[in-house]
Amino acid sequence: MNKAVNNGVWSGSWVAERLGVELLGDPELTDLLGLALRRNPKRAHLLVSNVLGKHVPQSPSIVYGYGFTLGRRVRDLLGPDESARSVVLGYAETATGLGHAVADGIAVAPYLHSTRRPVPGVATAGGFEESHSHATSHLLLPENPELLAGKGPLVLVDDEFSTGNTVLNTIRDLHGRYPRDRYVVVALVDMRSAADSGRLDEFAAEIGAKVDLVAAASGTVRLPAGVLEKGQELVARYEAGGAGTGGVSSAAPSGLGAQFPAPPKTHLDANPLGARGTARPAPTGP
Structure with a gap:
């Protein structure tokens, strides 16, 4: 190793x-x-x-290789048809570059990352709270307002998946605006506790969508x-x-x-x- x-x-x-x-x-x-x-x-x-x-x-090469490889795994999971309709969302600030690399691995997916700074004249397409962060509020400001309105899978990329709160807050907000059938959560590490490990499946059942998780390693x-x-x-x-x-x-x-x-x-x-x-x-x- x-x-x-x-x-x-x-x-x-x-x-x-x-x-x-x-x-x-x-x-x-x-x-x-x-x-x-x-x-x-x-x-x-x-x-x-x-x-x-x-x-x-x-x-x-290592930085890019991890994200690209995770993107390839997402592409294999979704298959060619769903991959071609997917959109990738990366979390600011840590996963902005990682999200780009994942989108490259999927090969055809457009990419958007969240921001904590509003831009005058740009409409907000969504938002969510990252409760444990030093700056909790995230905004989604795509140049094309229709980017998130498609029915294809939404791929959410973060450096770590811990409690799941941030991802669930994101999906809950976006699913209310742009409902879709499938979401894929991508992280370098899955660090959920035993108490949190079942929340993703419960949430998926609640909103009536499929939610998958792809990670390079897992632990607590x-x-x-x-x-x-x-x-x-x-x-x-x-x-x-x-x-x-x-x-x-x-x-x-x-x-x-x-x-x-x-x-x-x-x-x-x-x-x-x-x-x-x-x-x-x-x-x-x-």
Whole structure:
């Protein structure tokens, strides 16, 4: 297995040791994800992707290869007819590039990503709330107002699928405006808890549509009692002491000084989906 870490040190070790947070699931989960400390009243930790190229340096071929491969899996799931009628929606800000790559993998799908900024003169085609985010309200502002009005599948792309609240809020809003028969949720990691794992099927039955999930890996986060208070105390201690090169972020990984692990090395020869055996080499063309 190719490890996306530096010198064999997992990029979530610093936070995991201090907060007692654990990632449990597929063996490749820690290749895909690290942990960071977060200044946020709702969450003490942040899952940081090792393959998005957003917060951790990564080879463009790996970044693009993961999204493209997921798009190919969606195309295989839908078949040629439904793929040709699909529309891809990516979530700002983390999954905007990932959504582009998924749309490329599907090969013919138009792409739209959400935004948190209204544009004067552009009509809103939909909106939803991301309850755990630092900026909760998302807007959909397609240049073509009819983009979301088709009957083909809607493919929703995010970096992680955790509680499912954001996706369900999105589908609920859009299904009321532009009802369709099928939705596909795409994520690098499926991190739902056991309590949340059945919600997608229940919701699909409620709205009378099919909802599929495609992910590169799956697992859960185990949080000890008092983790939020412990995280807030840790943030306060380091901010008061002036530790770290970049401070503690409200949304991004924290440096927290020299003790924080170095960014993962790129793994140029890695199979994008690791041990699951469903990956293809990083694409060289459309």
